[in-house]
Amino acid sequence: MYRTHTCGELNTKHIGQTVTLSGWVQKIRDLGAVIFVDLRDRYGITQLSFNEDNKNLQDIARRLGREFVVQATGKVIERASKNKKISTGDIEILVSELKILNAAKTPPFTIEDDTDGGEELRMKYRYLDIRRNPVKNNLIFRSKVTQLVRNYLAGEGFIDVETPYLIKSTPEGARDFVVPSRMHPGHFYALPQSPQTFKQLLMVGGIDKYMQIVKCFRDEDLRADRQPEFTQIDCEMSFVEQEDILNTFEGLTKHLLKEIHGIEIKTFPRISYEEAMRKYGNDKPDIRFGMEFGDLSIIAKGKGFNVFDQQEAILGIAVPGAAGYTRKQIDKITEWVKRPQIGAKGMVYVKYNEDGSFKSSVDKFYSQEDLTKWVEITGAQRGDLILVLSGELHTTRTQLSALRMFMAEQLGLRKPDEFAPLWVIDFPLLEWDDETQRYHAMHHPFTAPKPEDAHLLDTKPEKVRANAYDLVLNGNEIGGGSIRIHDKKMQAKMLNLLGFSNEEAQKQFGFLMDAFEYGAPPHGGIAFGLDRLVAILGGQETIRDFIAFPKNNAGRDVMIEAPDTISQEQLDELHLSIINNHN
């Protein structure tokens, strides 16, 4: 037996008991007459003490280094000077036996909450990084969240069904990772981007409530904080309308917020995609703060300010309490919106001073009366700073949305312990892509049009809305789903609209369309991005910090050095050869 207790549980109740602990050496203080060693495990830190009564033991203790793994037996005694910061701070172990279980080289960075290790180094030695409380606690938190999710959904009658990982490549959506088949030369499996078609087949199969926490894969050019493999809470239900799904998963999200943060939210607000774009320029708005868009497009034109007169859209926000910003501060904001990542041409500001007067960058063109209208439209209060961008509608919305988030960040309005969920509904079914000159599915090709809009599919496809919905939390999309098509003809029509020929549609999705002919029930579902959900519930936004062994931005695992070459024998067995383009 390596231990009788963990390093996190002993207190004054245990005084007098002889205990055995195992763990890592966190810190050693050699005071000569007495040596103190902080012993750490997953559960906490307990102080070991070695006094002069046992010189041999002191000699062993002096040979210890940071991160040595040791086993110590001794009596629990009361500490002379208590440490109120830790749960075991009232006691220490007067060690009578000490065994070094494994020595340790000095770690390449300190195993402390605030480490001196840089990102790359910590990734390479991820197993050491996991010893640090912030990383360890994130993993424990993730485990807790998944347990809550599973038990809640099980209580609601959901069946946890595993769908296959070796499936078939489909050209729609992102790029697939593929897996060459040795037994079928020249043929490939693909790793699922999501279990979408399988969960729909489960609905056809009568499993009317399905859930799974499942890895998904996308071979995309990675952006910061995107992982080639990621985890979804994947769910589907039969004999449901949108309302049933929203209620079920609002229930789940409420349960999580309650259990994790003790927060009770009665009903999640809902807004349409159109309203979200109009008010926030964004389909996943953070509603923890206001700054809703004011549309100045009509009233700000025709006053001689050329820049505005030529634009499609003139949109403004009222930044609370920022009227006192200096010229320098405002210049910085202007620089920020002009960065290539944002791409605004310029920015107009209006200070709505505490005394009710205005000071703007366009005083030449707009009277105090004009600006009073701006105040009304943006909802500005005295002391606020109105910021205005203009240009093509969609671009301006995107830019002003970024600016809104930037200002909120600056003003500390994005509080990590405040949670504001929001349903965004009524997404368009399709979006036109200029590059490929065809429609793309906004959600995916299996999303059903709203019945009342279906008649527009042939004439004005871009006007058709879907029963598609996103769950947004604090400005992040944490889940999204839709009511699906369950009719073969409608599915075929949809695939045609998306540019599939009948033959392609049959080859790729024939199994699904065939299934629809054998009695498919009405169904719909949702998928949550677990990595992001956990990060946001944890009050953070970097998903990598909540993944045990993440990959870097180049899709590499720098700890195990993957991907890597494979042997010629393996290539031969797979009937593959590598084309060297660098000749």
Added chain:
Amino acid sequence: MYRTHTCGELNTKHIGQTVTLSGWVQKIRDLGAVIFVDLRDRYGITQLSFNEDNKNLQDIARRLGREFVVQATGKVIERASKNKKISTGDIEILVSELKILNAAKTPPFTIEDDTDGGEELRMKYRYLDIRRNPVKNNLIFRSKVTQLVRNYLAGEGFIDVETPYLIKSTPEGARDFVVPSRMHPGHFYALPQSPQTFKQLLMVGGIDKYMQIVKCFRDEDLRADRQPEFTQIDCEMSFVEQEDILNTFEGLTKHLLKEIHGIEIKTFPRISYEEAMRKYGNDKPDIRFGMEFGDLSIIAKGKGFNVFDQQEAILGIAVPGAAGYTRKQIDKITEWVKRPQIGAKGMVYVKYNEDGSFKSSVDKFYSQEDLTKWVEITGAQRGDLILVLSGELHTTRTQLSALRMFMAEQLGLRKPDEFAPLWVIDFPLLEWDDETQRYHAMHHPFTAPKPEDAHLLDTKPEKVRANAYDLVLNGNEIGGGSIRIHDKKMQAKMLNLLGFSNEEAQKQFGFLMDAFEYGAPPHGGIAFGLDRLVAILGGQETIRDFIAFPKNNAGRDVMIEAPDTISQEQLDELHLSIINNHN
């Protein structure tokens, strides 16, 4: 709202209520004046009735076919003739509204517990097969088992940690499935055969109790009932000895048997690998019945029976109550052991008659007194039939083990509702492979030798035992694990023994051996094969019946038609070309 109730919940308490149900048409009986329709969903079957008061509705009902999806509203009424076989059998719904939600083609096989569909057809239309109770109930059962496992382990302090699926190919063990990297041309990820090294790194990282239910992948030439992707309950613990692990997972298994079958087993018996091989010729013996091997090797020689005199081993079992077998029956058994799959040269039998006399196929060579000794050694009782095989020791054990199982099957001794768990311990660390002329790891290369045997590693490696253990249930290995090496030098030595050069060892497992230098704790673990565990707990042995979308014996998903070809564009992006060997 598609339904107010499910098809499995209505009873006499609901009489008089107006309800709405949705589901599939199971059966239609048109009696002219009244039409009965059995409506089915996941939860059960409810009878709909259509009477002459509403001719229009009767017309619609007459247009229904099997597996149509319908929504019906009506009043719950008491049935004239009750059906005691189903929970809803006391009531029926007098339908007032009927809506066809989706029509259905006639399914290619009947959706009944005993279907007329063959295996291949049911695989192709798996979504219809899942509608059948036996398949549906297996999936629900699997979901229940995983929930029990997760909650039990969470209660024991285990953290559910997801390990990566895109890892690095390693030559040890079975063949890897690989995934070409587009971003790193010529490089490949591999899909994990198990999360072995990652769970060990989690131990180095201080997560002292890890669990995960995780897909694993092996590109093997498939045998019947082997799947290229399969699911493991994967666990690891730090600061533990073998005893701690056996107790923890004995606890889990007891919990499952108790919760699922109401069976309480106090302590699981344990036998050594050596004893298992000696008594049952098998390292995963079914101990629900006796028939332990008797070793006749010494006493049966030198009696003039040439066949035996030349053999290394002569082993027998006493088949209970089979002394009365006819010559024809015994000939059939002899034929069975002589099949190429078993490969015995012949079989000797001794009938130990109820009157205490013997009748054997070798009466010429053995006296009644000789045979009395056989009885003692095989533990035969009056009325038993002793069956004896001979040959090389290992081969004979394997053959007699197969015969033992065959006879048990014949005699109905393998009862699906009886559960006999068993720990097999003290496995050899290594086994010699004649073909490759080197040692292979019996468990895997990370298994630690027993400390008391470690001194034999250099001189008699084959004598070294490991702290490795299998959990056997009803003759199936349901779990296996070991105490791991946590010392870099020992791991390097082990890899050398397995034929790795230092360079190869460093390239493949350098990250793990490096990790061992930074304070690795003693650790060990276990993995359960979930597919098999669920099947056996469900009283069955075919794992495919417990997988939602299994692959066939050629590794194909015949429903979605995977694997399949991919586009030239995809190949180009991956810098791959396919070698056609058939030119």
